[in-house]
Amino acid sequence: MSSTTTGQRIVVLGAGYAGLTAAKGAGRHHAVTLVAPEDRILHRIRRHETAAGRGRDWPTIGELTRDRRITHRRARAVALDPAAHEVRLDDGTTLAYDTLVYALGSRTAWHGVPGAEQLACSAEHAAELHRRIAAADRPGTLAVVGGGATGIELATELAEAHPAWQVRIVASGLVGGVYSDKGRAHVRRVLARLGVAVHENATVTEVTPDGLRTTAGPIDAGLVVWAASLEPHPLAAEAGLAVDEHGRALVDDHLRSVSHPDVHVVGDAAAVTVPGVGTLRMGCATALPQGQYLGKLLAGRTAKPFSFRYTVQCVSLGRRDGLLQVVRPDDSMRPTVFTGTAGRLAKAAIVGVVLSSLK
Missing domain, CATH: 3.50.50.100 (FAD/NAD(P)-binding domain)
Structure with missing residues:
Protein backbone atom coordinates (compact mmCIF):
# COMPACT_ATOMS: atom_id res chain seq x y z
CA MET A 1 0.00 0.00 0.00
CA SER A 2 1.43 3.38 -0.96
CA SER A 3 1.95 5.90 1.82
CA THR A 4 0.69 8.66 -0.47
CA THR A 5 -2.67 7.16 -1.43
CA THR A 6 -5.37 9.84 -1.49
CA GLY A 7 -8.34 9.47 0.81
CA GLN A 8 -6.49 7.13 3.14
CA ARG A 9 -6.98 7.01 6.88
CA ILE A 10 -3.80 8.28 8.53
CA VAL A 11 -3.41 7.86 12.28
CA VAL A 12 -0.46 9.41 14.14
CA LEU A 13 0.40 8.14 17.62
CA GLY A 14 2.25 10.73 19.66
CA ALA A 15 2.53 14.52 19.52
CA GLY A 16 6.21 14.97 20.28
CA TYR A 17 8.61 16.62 17.88
CA ALA A 18 8.48 13.79 15.33
CA GLY A 19 4.77 12.94 15.55
CA LEU A 20 3.51 16.52 15.48
CA THR A 21 5.65 17.57 12.52
CA ALA A 22 4.70 14.42 10.60
CA ALA A 23 1.00 15.06 11.27
CA LYS A 24 1.26 18.68 10.16
CA GLY A 25 3.01 17.71 6.95
CA ALA A 26 0.51 14.97 6.10
CA GLY A 27 -2.38 17.21 7.14
CA ARG A 28 -1.72 19.51 4.22
CA HIS A 29 -3.32 16.95 1.88
CA HIS A 30 -4.93 14.25 4.03
CA ALA A 31 -7.28 13.96 6.98
CA VAL A 32 -5.16 12.94 9.96
CA THR A 33 -6.13 11.69 13.40
CA LEU A 34 -3.50 12.65 15.97
CA VAL A 35 -3.64 10.58 19.16
CA ALA A 36 -2.00 12.14 22.22
CA PRO A 37 -3.27 12.65 25.80
CA GLU A 38 -1.71 16.06 26.36
CA ASP A 39 -3.30 19.36 25.41
CA ARG A 40 -0.01 21.23 24.94
CA ILE A 41 3.30 20.30 23.40
CA LEU A 42 5.66 18.94 26.03
CA HIS A 43 8.77 20.70 24.64
CA ARG A 44 11.09 18.17 26.24
CA ILE A 45 14.27 20.14 25.56
CA ARG A 46 13.11 22.86 27.99
CA ARG A 47 12.07 20.66 30.91
CA HIS A 48 15.03 21.84 32.96
CA GLU A 49 13.48 25.31 32.92
CA THR A 50 10.18 23.94 34.18
CA ALA A 51 11.99 22.11 36.98
CA ALA A 52 13.56 25.39 38.06
CA GLY A 53 10.24 27.24 37.97
CA ARG A 54 11.20 29.18 34.86
CA GLY A 55 9.02 27.35 32.38
CA ARG A 56 5.89 28.64 30.71
CA ASP A 57 2.85 27.24 28.99
CA TRP A 58 3.78 26.15 25.48
CA PRO A 59 1.28 26.37 22.58
CA THR A 60 -1.64 23.96 22.55
CA ILE A 61 -1.74 21.21 19.99
CA GLY A 62 -4.95 22.73 18.67
CA GLU A 63 -3.18 26.06 18.07
CA LEU A 64 -0.35 24.36 16.20
CA THR A 65 -2.63 22.26 13.98
CA ARG A 66 -5.55 24.60 13.30
CA ASP A 67 -4.48 25.22 9.70
CA ARG A 68 -4.31 21.49 8.90
CA ARG A 69 -6.85 18.71 8.44
CA ILE A 70 -5.99 17.22 11.81
CA THR A 71 -8.34 15.84 14.47
CA HIS A 72 -6.73 15.64 17.91
CA ARG A 73 -7.92 12.68 20.02
CA ARG A 74 -6.89 13.24 23.64
CA ALA A 75 -6.28 9.60 24.52
CA ARG A 76 -3.48 7.07 24.86
CA ALA A 77 -2.82 4.15 22.55
CA VAL A 78 -2.83 0.98 24.66
CA ALA A 79 -2.77 -1.75 22.00
CA LEU A 80 -1.83 -2.03 18.36
CA ASP A 81 -3.07 -4.73 15.96
CA PRO A 82 -1.05 -4.38 12.72
CA ALA A 83 -2.83 -7.31 11.07
CA ALA A 84 -6.26 -5.71 11.55
CA HIS A 85 -4.91 -2.17 10.99
CA GLU A 86 -6.38 -1.03 14.30
CA VAL A 87 -5.29 0.92 17.37
CA ARG A 88 -7.10 0.55 20.69
CA LEU A 89 -7.26 3.62 22.92
CA ASP A 90 -7.56 3.95 26.68
CA ASP A 91 -11.06 5.39 26.32
CA GLY A 92 -12.24 2.01 25.02
CA THR A 93 -12.53 3.03 21.37
CA THR A 94 -10.71 1.60 18.37
CA LEU A 95 -9.27 3.50 15.42
CA ALA A 96 -8.82 1.90 12.02
CA TYR A 97 -6.01 3.08 9.75
CA ASP A 98 -4.56 2.61 6.31
CA THR A 99 -1.25 4.21 7.28
CA LEU A 100 -0.02 4.47 10.84
CA VAL A 101 2.67 6.83 12.09
CA TYR A 102 4.12 5.44 15.29
CA ALA A 103 5.82 8.26 17.21
CA LEU A 104 5.35 7.34 20.87
CA GLY A 105 8.90 8.32 21.65
CA SER A 106 10.78 7.32 24.77
CA ARG A 107 10.45 7.40 28.53
CA THR A 108 12.70 7.25 31.58
CA ALA A 109 14.54 3.95 31.93
CA TRP A 110 14.79 2.86 35.56
CA HIS A 111 16.97 -0.18 34.80
CA GLY A 112 15.41 -2.13 37.64
CA VAL A 113 17.31 -0.11 40.25
CA PRO A 114 15.58 -0.72 43.61
CA GLY A 115 13.70 2.33 44.85
CA SER A 229 18.78 7.26 30.25
CA LEU A 230 15.71 6.70 28.09
CA GLU A 231 14.00 3.65 26.65
CA PRO A 232 11.45 3.44 23.81
CA HIS A 233 7.78 2.91 24.53
CA PRO A 234 7.18 -0.89 24.54
CA LEU A 235 4.01 -0.89 22.39
CA ALA A 236 5.88 -1.49 19.12
CA ALA A 237 7.55 -4.63 20.42
CA GLU A 238 4.34 -5.83 22.07
CA ALA A 239 2.51 -5.47 18.74
CA GLY A 240 5.06 -7.60 16.92
CA LEU A 241 6.93 -4.93 14.98
CA ALA A 242 10.54 -5.84 14.32
CA VAL A 243 12.72 -4.09 16.91
CA ASP A 244 16.41 -3.95 17.80
CA GLU A 245 17.97 -5.06 21.07
CA HIS A 246 16.91 -1.79 22.69
CA GLY A 247 13.25 -2.06 21.63
CA ARG A 248 13.44 0.56 18.87
CA ALA A 249 11.54 -0.33 15.71
CA LEU A 250 13.67 -1.26 12.72
CA VAL A 251 12.83 0.88 9.68
CA ASP A 252 13.90 1.17 6.04
CA ASP A 253 15.24 4.26 4.29
CA HIS A 254 11.69 5.65 3.98
CA LEU A 255 11.10 5.22 7.74
CA ARG A 256 8.74 2.27 7.24
CA SER A 257 8.75 -0.68 9.61
CA VAL A 258 10.76 -3.47 7.99
CA SER A 259 8.15 -5.97 9.18
CA HIS A 260 4.98 -3.87 8.62
CA PRO A 261 5.48 -1.37 5.76
CA ASP A 262 2.13 0.33 6.36
CA VAL A 263 3.51 1.50 9.70
CA HIS A 264 5.99 4.39 9.67
CA VAL A 265 8.08 4.85 12.81
CA VAL A 266 9.83 8.11 13.66
CA GLY A 267 11.60 9.77 16.56
CA ASP A 268 13.02 8.00 19.61
CA ALA A 269 10.87 4.94 18.84
CA ALA A 270 12.75 4.25 15.58
CA ALA A 271 16.17 2.72 14.98
CA VAL A 272 17.04 4.81 11.92
CA THR A 273 20.33 3.89 10.24
CA VAL A 274 21.79 6.33 7.72
CA PRO A 275 24.72 5.30 5.49
CA GLY A 276 27.93 6.98 6.57
CA VAL A 277 26.33 8.19 9.81
CA GLY A 278 25.15 5.09 11.65
CA THR A 279 22.09 4.53 13.83
CA LEU A 280 20.76 7.90 14.95
CA ARG A 281 20.66 8.71 18.65
CA MET A 282 17.48 9.64 20.45
CA GLY A 283 16.71 13.33 20.74
CA CYS A 284 15.10 16.40 19.24
CA ALA A 285 17.98 16.84 16.80
CA THR A 286 17.04 13.61 15.03
CA ALA A 287 13.30 13.41 15.75
CA LEU A 288 12.35 16.73 14.17
CA PRO A 289 14.03 16.05 10.78
CA GLN A 290 12.41 12.61 10.69
CA GLY A 291 8.98 14.09 11.30
CA GLN A 292 9.51 16.77 8.67
CA TYR A 293 10.65 14.19 6.13
CA LEU A 294 7.74 11.86 6.81
CA GLY A 295 5.24 14.70 6.55
CA LYS A 296 6.54 15.46 3.07
CA LEU A 297 6.52 11.77 2.13
CA LEU A 298 2.92 11.27 3.21
CA ALA A 299 1.88 14.45 1.42
CA GLY A 300 3.51 13.23 -1.80
CA ARG A 301 6.08 16.02 -1.77
CA THR A 302 9.11 13.71 -1.83
CA ALA A 303 9.96 10.12 -2.72
CA LYS A 304 13.64 10.28 -1.81
CA PRO A 305 15.07 8.17 0.99
CA PHE A 306 15.57 9.87 4.36
CA SER A 307 18.99 11.47 4.78
CA PHE A 308 20.60 13.17 7.75
CA ARG A 309 23.95 14.53 8.94
CA TYR A 310 24.88 15.86 12.38
Whole structure:
Protein backbone atom coordinates (compact mmCIF):
# COMPACT_ATOMS: atom_id res chain seq x y z
CA MET A 1 0.00 0.00 0.00
CA SER A 2 1.43 3.38 -0.96
CA SER A 3 1.95 5.90 1.82
CA THR A 4 0.69 8.66 -0.47
CA THR A 5 -2.67 7.16 -1.43
CA THR A 6 -5.37 9.84 -1.49
CA GLY A 7 -8.34 9.47 0.81
CA GLN A 8 -6.49 7.13 3.14
CA ARG A 9 -6.98 7.01 6.88
CA ILE A 10 -3.80 8.28 8.53
CA VAL A 11 -3.41 7.86 12.28
CA VAL A 12 -0.46 9.41 14.14
CA LEU A 13 0.40 8.14 17.62
CA GLY A 14 2.25 10.73 19.66
CA ALA A 15 2.53 14.52 19.52
CA GLY A 16 6.21 14.97 20.28
CA TYR A 17 8.61 16.62 17.88
CA ALA A 18 8.48 13.79 15.33
CA GLY A 19 4.77 12.94 15.55
CA LEU A 20 3.51 16.52 15.48
CA THR A 21 5.65 17.57 12.52
CA ALA A 22 4.70 14.42 10.60
CA ALA A 23 1.00 15.06 11.27
CA LYS A 24 1.26 18.68 10.16
CA GLY A 25 3.01 17.71 6.95
CA ALA A 26 0.51 14.97 6.10
CA GLY A 27 -2.38 17.21 7.14
CA ARG A 28 -1.72 19.51 4.22
CA HIS A 29 -3.32 16.95 1.88
CA HIS A 30 -4.93 14.25 4.03
CA ALA A 31 -7.28 13.96 6.98
CA VAL A 32 -5.16 12.94 9.96
CA THR A 33 -6.13 11.69 13.40
CA LEU A 34 -3.50 12.65 15.97
CA VAL A 35 -3.64 10.58 19.16
CA ALA A 36 -2.00 12.14 22.22
CA PRO A 37 -3.27 12.65 25.80
CA GLU A 38 -1.71 16.06 26.36
CA ASP A 39 -3.30 19.36 25.41
CA ARG A 40 -0.01 21.23 24.94
CA ILE A 41 3.30 20.30 23.40
CA LEU A 42 5.66 18.94 26.03
CA HIS A 43 8.77 20.70 24.64
CA ARG A 44 11.09 18.17 26.24
CA ILE A 45 14.27 20.14 25.56
CA ARG A 46 13.11 22.86 27.99
CA ARG A 47 12.07 20.66 30.91
CA HIS A 48 15.03 21.84 32.96
CA GLU A 49 13.48 25.31 32.92
CA THR A 50 10.18 23.94 34.18
CA ALA A 51 11.99 22.11 36.98
CA ALA A 52 13.56 25.39 38.06
CA GLY A 53 10.24 27.24 37.97
CA ARG A 54 11.20 29.18 34.86
CA GLY A 55 9.02 27.35 32.38
CA ARG A 56 5.89 28.64 30.71
CA ASP A 57 2.85 27.24 28.99
CA TRP A 58 3.78 26.15 25.48
CA PRO A 59 1.28 26.37 22.58
CA THR A 60 -1.64 23.96 22.55
CA ILE A 61 -1.74 21.21 19.99
CA GLY A 62 -4.95 22.73 18.67
CA GLU A 63 -3.18 26.06 18.07
CA LEU A 64 -0.35 24.36 16.20
CA THR A 65 -2.63 22.26 13.98
CA ARG A 66 -5.55 24.60 13.30
CA ASP A 67 -4.48 25.22 9.70
CA ARG A 68 -4.31 21.49 8.90
CA ARG A 69 -6.85 18.71 8.44
CA ILE A 70 -5.99 17.22 11.81
CA THR A 71 -8.34 15.84 14.47
CA HIS A 72 -6.73 15.64 17.91
CA ARG A 73 -7.92 12.68 20.02
CA ARG A 74 -6.89 13.24 23.64
CA ALA A 75 -6.28 9.60 24.52
CA ARG A 76 -3.48 7.07 24.86
CA ALA A 77 -2.82 4.15 22.55
CA VAL A 78 -2.83 0.98 24.66
CA ALA A 79 -2.77 -1.75 22.00
CA LEU A 80 -1.83 -2.03 18.36
CA ASP A 81 -3.07 -4.73 15.96
CA PRO A 82 -1.05 -4.38 12.72
CA ALA A 83 -2.83 -7.31 11.07
CA ALA A 84 -6.26 -5.71 11.55
CA HIS A 85 -4.91 -2.17 10.99
CA GLU A 86 -6.38 -1.03 14.30
CA VAL A 87 -5.29 0.92 17.37
CA ARG A 88 -7.10 0.55 20.69
CA LEU A 89 -7.26 3.62 22.92
CA ASP A 90 -7.56 3.95 26.68
CA ASP A 91 -11.06 5.39 26.32
CA GLY A 92 -12.24 2.01 25.02
CA THR A 93 -12.53 3.03 21.37
CA THR A 94 -10.71 1.60 18.37
CA LEU A 95 -9.27 3.50 15.42
CA ALA A 96 -8.82 1.90 12.02
CA TYR A 97 -6.01 3.08 9.75
CA ASP A 98 -4.56 2.61 6.31
CA THR A 99 -1.25 4.21 7.28
CA LEU A 100 -0.02 4.47 10.84
CA VAL A 101 2.67 6.83 12.09
CA TYR A 102 4.12 5.44 15.29
CA ALA A 103 5.82 8.26 17.21
CA LEU A 104 5.35 7.34 20.87
CA GLY A 105 8.90 8.32 21.65
CA SER A 106 10.78 7.32 24.77
CA ARG A 107 10.45 7.40 28.53
CA THR A 108 12.70 7.25 31.58
CA ALA A 109 14.54 3.95 31.93
CA TRP A 110 14.79 2.86 35.56
CA HIS A 111 16.97 -0.18 34.80
CA GLY A 112 15.41 -2.13 37.64
CA VAL A 113 17.31 -0.11 40.25
CA PRO A 114 15.58 -0.72 43.61
CA GLY A 115 13.70 2.33 44.85
CA ALA A 116 14.36 4.43 41.76
CA GLU A 117 10.88 4.50 40.27
CA GLN A 118 9.25 4.75 43.70
CA LEU A 119 11.43 7.45 45.27
CA ALA A 120 13.08 9.44 42.49
CA CYS A 121 11.47 12.13 40.35
CA SER A 122 11.92 11.57 36.62
CA ALA A 123 12.76 14.33 34.16
CA GLU A 124 9.29 13.90 32.61
CA HIS A 125 7.78 15.21 35.84
CA ALA A 126 9.68 18.48 35.95
CA ALA A 127 6.66 20.42 37.21
CA GLU A 128 6.28 18.00 40.13
CA LEU A 129 9.97 18.41 40.95
CA HIS A 130 9.50 22.18 41.07
CA ARG A 131 6.56 21.77 43.45
CA ARG A 132 8.56 19.48 45.73
CA ILE A 133 11.44 21.95 45.92
CA ALA A 134 9.05 24.85 46.61
CA ALA A 135 7.24 22.85 49.31
CA ALA A 136 10.41 21.95 51.21
CA ASP A 137 10.62 23.39 54.72
CA ARG A 138 14.21 24.46 54.16
CA PRO A 139 16.94 24.06 51.51
CA GLY A 140 18.37 20.59 51.30
CA THR A 141 20.43 18.31 49.10
CA LEU A 142 19.33 17.31 45.61
CA ALA A 143 21.03 14.63 43.51
CA VAL A 144 20.65 14.47 39.74
CA VAL A 145 21.40 10.98 38.41
CA GLY A 146 22.76 11.12 34.87
CA GLY A 147 25.86 12.71 33.36
CA GLY A 148 24.47 13.35 29.89
CA ALA A 149 22.90 16.51 28.49
CA THR A 150 19.61 16.12 30.41
CA GLY A 151 21.35 15.62 33.73
CA ILE A 152 23.77 18.48 33.12
CA GLU A 153 20.99 20.89 32.15
CA LEU A 154 18.94 19.96 35.21
CA ALA A 155 21.88 20.22 37.61
CA THR A 156 23.05 23.62 36.37
CA GLU A 157 19.57 25.11 36.07
CA LEU A 158 18.54 23.95 39.54
CA ALA A 159 21.80 25.05 41.16
CA GLU A 160 21.48 28.51 39.63
CA ALA A 161 17.79 28.88 40.52
CA HIS A 162 18.20 27.54 44.08
CA PRO A 163 21.67 28.52 45.32
CA ALA A 164 20.78 27.61 48.91
CA TRP A 165 20.37 23.97 47.89
CA GLN A 166 23.33 21.60 47.60
CA VAL A 167 23.06 20.08 44.14
CA ARG A 168 24.96 16.94 43.17
CA ILE A 169 25.32 15.25 39.79
CA VAL A 170 25.97 11.51 39.77
CA ALA A 171 27.19 9.61 36.70
CA SER A 172 28.12 6.00 36.02
CA GLY A 173 30.93 7.33 33.81
CA LEU A 174 32.22 10.85 33.23
CA VAL A 175 29.93 13.87 33.41
CA GLY A 176 29.76 15.24 29.89
CA GLY A 177 31.97 12.39 28.75
CA VAL A 178 30.47 12.42 25.26
CA TYR A 179 31.87 15.90 24.54
CA SER A 180 35.34 16.88 23.38
CA ASP A 181 38.04 17.62 25.96
CA LYS A 182 37.33 21.35 25.62
CA GLY A 183 33.60 20.83 25.90
CA ARG A 184 33.81 18.61 28.94
CA ALA A 185 36.29 20.96 30.63
CA HIS A 186 33.86 23.84 30.21
CA VAL A 187 30.99 21.84 31.66
CA ARG A 188 33.12 21.02 34.70
CA ARG A 189 34.06 24.69 35.16
CA VAL A 190 30.43 25.77 35.13
CA LEU A 191 29.43 23.02 37.56
CA ALA A 192 32.22 24.14 39.91
CA ARG A 193 31.18 27.80 39.61
CA LEU A 194 27.60 26.88 40.53
CA GLY A 195 28.74 24.77 43.47
CA VAL A 196 27.52 21.46 42.02
CA ALA A 197 29.25 18.45 43.57
CA VAL A 198 30.34 15.96 40.87
CA HIS A 199 30.32 12.21 41.51
CA GLU A 200 31.76 10.29 38.56
CA ASN A 201 32.17 6.54 37.96
CA ALA A 202 29.45 5.98 40.54
CA THR A 203 26.77 3.59 39.29
CA VAL A 204 23.59 3.86 41.35
CA THR A 205 22.57 0.52 42.84
CA GLU A 206 19.66 1.70 45.00
CA VAL A 207 17.62 4.80 45.75
CA THR A 208 16.70 5.14 49.43
CA PRO A 209 14.74 7.75 51.43
CA ASP A 210 18.10 9.23 52.45
CA GLY A 211 19.74 9.32 49.02
CA LEU A 212 21.71 6.92 46.85
CA ARG A 213 23.75 3.80 47.20
CA THR A 214 26.40 3.61 44.50
CA THR A 215 29.41 1.53 43.51
CA ALA A 216 31.55 4.41 44.81
CA GLY A 217 29.77 4.63 48.16
CA PRO A 218 26.62 6.27 49.59
CA ILE A 219 25.54 9.76 48.53
CA ASP A 220 23.18 11.77 50.73
CA ALA A 221 20.20 13.43 49.06
CA GLY A 222 16.79 14.55 50.23
CA LEU A 223 15.54 14.72 46.64
CA VAL A 224 16.64 12.52 43.74
CA VAL A 225 16.10 13.40 40.08
CA TRP A 226 16.49 10.51 37.64
CA ALA A 227 17.91 11.53 34.25
CA ALA A 228 20.09 8.52 33.60
CA SER A 229 18.78 7.26 30.25
CA LEU A 230 15.71 6.70 28.09
CA GLU A 231 14.00 3.65 26.65
CA PRO A 232 11.45 3.44 23.81
CA HIS A 233 7.78 2.91 24.53
CA PRO A 234 7.18 -0.89 24.54
CA LEU A 235 4.01 -0.89 22.39
CA ALA A 236 5.88 -1.49 19.12
CA ALA A 237 7.55 -4.63 20.42
CA GLU A 238 4.34 -5.83 22.07
CA ALA A 239 2.51 -5.47 18.74
CA GLY A 240 5.06 -7.60 16.92
CA LEU A 241 6.93 -4.93 14.98
CA ALA A 242 10.54 -5.84 14.32
CA VAL A 243 12.72 -4.09 16.91
CA ASP A 244 16.41 -3.95 17.80
CA GLU A 245 17.97 -5.06 21.07
CA HIS A 246 16.91 -1.79 22.69
CA GLY A 247 13.25 -2.06 21.63
CA ARG A 248 13.44 0.56 18.87
CA ALA A 249 11.54 -0.33 15.71
CA LEU A 250 13.67 -1.26 12.72
CA VAL A 251 12.83 0.88 9.68
CA ASP A 252 13.90 1.17 6.04
CA ASP A 253 15.24 4.26 4.29
CA HIS A 254 11.69 5.65 3.98
CA LEU A 255 11.10 5.22 7.74
CA ARG A 256 8.74 2.27 7.24
CA SER A 257 8.75 -0.68 9.61
CA VAL A 258 10.76 -3.47 7.99
CA SER A 259 8.15 -5.97 9.18
CA HIS A 260 4.98 -3.87 8.62
CA PRO A 261 5.48 -1.37 5.76
CA ASP A 262 2.13 0.33 6.36
CA VAL A 263 3.51 1.50 9.70
CA HIS A 264 5.99 4.39 9.67
CA VAL A 265 8.08 4.85 12.81
CA VAL A 266 9.83 8.11 13.66
CA GLY A 267 11.60 9.77 16.56
CA ASP A 268 13.02 8.00 19.61
CA ALA A 269 10.87 4.94 18.84
CA ALA A 270 12.75 4.25 15.58
CA ALA A 271 16.17 2.72 14.98
CA VAL A 272 17.04 4.81 11.92
CA THR A 273 20.33 3.89 10.24
CA VAL A 274 21.79 6.33 7.72
CA PRO A 275 24.72 5.30 5.49
CA GLY A 276 27.93 6.98 6.57
CA VAL A 277 26.33 8.19 9.81
CA GLY A 278 25.15 5.09 11.65
CA THR A 279 22.09 4.53 13.83
CA LEU A 280 20.76 7.90 14.95
CA ARG A 281 20.66 8.71 18.65
CA MET A 282 17.48 9.64 20.45
CA GLY A 283 16.71 13.33 20.74
CA CYS A 284 15.10 16.40 19.24
CA ALA A 285 17.98 16.84 16.80
CA THR A 286 17.04 13.61 15.03
CA ALA A 287 13.30 13.41 15.75
CA LEU A 288 12.35 16.73 14.17
CA PRO A 289 14.03 16.05 10.78
CA GLN A 290 12.41 12.61 10.69
CA GLY A 291 8.98 14.09 11.30
CA GLN A 292 9.51 16.77 8.67
CA TYR A 293 10.65 14.19 6.13
CA LEU A 294 7.74 11.86 6.81
CA GLY A 295 5.24 14.70 6.55
CA LYS A 296 6.54 15.46 3.07
CA LEU A 297 6.52 11.77 2.13
CA LEU A 298 2.92 11.27 3.21
CA ALA A 299 1.88 14.45 1.42
CA GLY A 300 3.51 13.23 -1.80
CA ARG A 301 6.08 16.02 -1.77
CA THR A 302 9.11 13.71 -1.83
CA ALA A 303 9.96 10.12 -2.72
CA LYS A 304 13.64 10.28 -1.81
CA PRO A 305 15.07 8.17 0.99
CA PHE A 306 15.57 9.87 4.36
CA SER A 307 18.99 11.47 4.78
CA PHE A 308 20.60 13.17 7.75
CA ARG A 309 23.95 14.53 8.94
CA TYR A 310 24.88 15.86 12.38
CA THR A 311 26.39 19.32 12.77
CA VAL A 312 26.35 20.31 16.46
CA GLN A 313 25.34 19.26 19.94
CA CYS A 314 24.21 21.92 22.38
CA VAL A 315 23.48 22.06 26.09
CA SER A 316 22.19 24.79 28.41
CA LEU A 317 24.30 25.56 31.46
CA GLY A 318 21.94 27.76 33.41
CA ARG A 319 20.68 31.15 32.24
CA ARG A 320 24.10 32.70 31.62
CA ASP A 321 26.08 29.96 29.95
CA GLY A 322 25.90 27.19 27.41
CA LEU A 323 27.93 24.81 25.27
CA LEU A 324 27.74 24.41 21.51
CA GLN A 325 29.86 21.42 20.56
CA VAL A 326 30.70 21.12 16.85
CA VAL A 327 30.53 17.52 15.62
CA ARG A 328 31.30 15.62 12.45
CA PRO A 329 28.47 14.28 10.23
CA ASP A 330 28.61 10.97 12.14
CA ASP A 331 28.23 12.77 15.52
CA SER A 332 31.84 12.27 16.56
CA MET A 333 33.45 15.22 18.31
CA ARG A 334 35.40 18.00 16.65
CA PRO A 335 37.64 20.10 18.91
CA THR A 336 35.69 23.31 18.24
CA VAL A 337 33.29 24.54 20.93
CA PHE A 338 31.43 27.78 21.63
CA THR A 339 30.88 28.55 25.30
CA GLY A 340 29.63 31.27 27.61
CA THR A 341 27.31 33.84 26.07
CA ALA A 342 27.96 32.52 22.56
CA GLY A 343 27.02 29.00 23.61
CA ARG A 344 23.93 30.21 25.47
CA LEU A 345 22.71 32.29 22.54
CA ALA A 346 23.35 29.47 20.09
CA LYS A 347 21.33 27.04 22.22
CA ALA A 348 18.53 29.58 22.59
CA ALA A 349 18.47 30.14 18.83
CA ILE A 350 18.27 26.40 18.14
CA VAL A 351 15.43 25.98 20.64
CA GLY A 352 13.66 28.91 19.00
CA VAL A 353 13.99 27.29 15.60
CA VAL A 354 12.49 24.08 16.99
CA LEU A 355 9.43 25.92 18.31
CA SER A 356 9.08 27.93 15.11
CA SER A 357 9.17 24.76 13.02
CA LEU A 358 6.34 23.30 15.09
CA LYS A 359 4.29 26.42 14.48
